[in-house]
Amino acid sequence: MxxxxxxxxxxxxxxxxxxxxxxxxxxxxxxxxxxxxxxxxxxxxxxxxxxxxxxxxxxDMTHFDDVMAARDFVRERANLIPEVSLTLGSGLGGLADELTNAIKIPYAEIPHFPVSTAPGHAGALVLGELGHRPVVAFQGRVHYYEGYTPGQVVFPVRVAHALGARVFVITSAAGGLRAEWKAGDLMLHRDFINFTGTNPLIGPNEPRFGERFPGMFDAYDPQLRERVKQLARARDQELRDGVYIGISGPTYASRAELVAYRAWGADAIGMSTVPEVIAARHLGARVIGISTITDLAIPEHHEHAGEQEVIRVAQASAQRLAGLVRDIVATL
Known part of the structure; x- marks a missing residue:
């Protein structure tokens, strides 16, 4: 074996x-x-x-003390209790620069905190206010394919919750699995498929994080999803709605895998988000997921998009996503 x-x-x-x-x-x-x-x-x-x-x-599920040490380190430097956590994916970290009264801390300075190595991920925690609401924003994340453990991948989620965040807005770049979609579209997550091959809750359960067997039937908060749809309509902004399938990477999917994923009901594919959603729900938080479709990953005529192209498309769509996130935070 x-x-x-x-x-x-x-x-x-x-x-x-x-x-x-x-x-x-x-x-x-x-x-x-x-x-x-x-x-x-x-x-x-x-x-x-x-x-x-x-x-x-x-x-490594039971790293509660490490999470508390990271929380205390951040609290010593920023006297702010965030209500909302913003995870800003590939090319999307610029929204954190808009926070007022902000304190920015590189991940490398925070005890036990994993450091981003992926392109387009600045690797900094920013505490501040967005529309007069206290938030914690993560400029970049870490992934399984970087060699991190499941516990390390979701460490920022647990630190954000320990700091006070109870609503998580998780953004990412993703490949679209629908031929009628186009690069630059935004997709609101309706559900997820965990095809990473692992789960951040495997191992001894830490009851101070949550229960042993948390449900994922409504992983994305239904009321928040409806609010996001209303906000998008008010902005006259097209918003796709779909299922995100998470894989571990770093390889892109094969043709046969793309056919299978679409047959399973997936609408977009990426190498993040799913473990973060699982960890946030384990903590009892409310979650919203939004992806920027940076390329089309369809078996009929798939064209490989490199790292820089993914970042370029994500940055080109960043203002539309940032505007929607601002409205979400303002109406919570």
Whole structure:
């Protein structure tokens, strides 16, 4: 049995957590002596050993203390309790620059916080006001394909909730699976399909985050979705409505995969969002998801869009998305 998402060091080397934990000798212990004393003879024993040593990527659900440490670090620098969390995806981080009374903190300075490496992701947390409403905005996110664990991918969501946010507006760039759509369209998420191959809630449950088996039937808040539709109509702005399928990446989908995704009812595809939605709902938060369709991923005549093209289209549509997000925040 192949064991995927296996991290020998306990924490991916790009994270600051291993260094921080070693420095205070409370969260990290070297697995070397255990590995010498115990030689697994079956796949199940390999998994058990990895879980005990915290080396399976999905075994990091219980990092409550790390979340609190990150929250306290941010609170020491910004005396603001956000009501709304804004996750700003590829090429969409400019909205955070519009916040007033803003405090900007690079991810690299926040204890245990994962650092963005993807193009178009600035990697900074910004606390401020948008239309006189306190918000926390994340300029960029991290992804599974960067080598991060499920817990690290949703770490910003948990920090935002710990800071006070109870409504999450999650934006992203996505490929459209419908031939009648076009690059630059905005899609309001109706539902999601988790095809990432993992889940941020796998592992021992942390009850201070939420219950063991949270429902995802109405992952996107129905009342907020209707409000967003009304706001789009008031702006005379076309807004697609669809299902987002999340994959791990970094490879783009094959032709057969695109055919399958569309047959399953997916309307757009991306490499983010789904784990963040799951984590936010686990916390009991209300969630809205909006994607900028940056290219068409259809099997009939698919043309590969590179990173820079995705960012270019996202930036070209950023003002329309930013205007809609401003209205959403103002009417909460």
């Amino acid at each position: 192949a064991i995927h998402h296996f991290d020998v060091g306990g924490v991916h080397p790009i994270s600051r957590s291993a260094h921080d934990a070693q420095s205070n000798n409370t969260h990290y212990k070297s697995p070397e002596k255990h590995e010498k004393a115990f030689t697994p003879t079956s796949p199940s024993r390999v998994v058990c050993l990895a879980v005990r040593q915290g080396r399976l990527h999905n075994a």
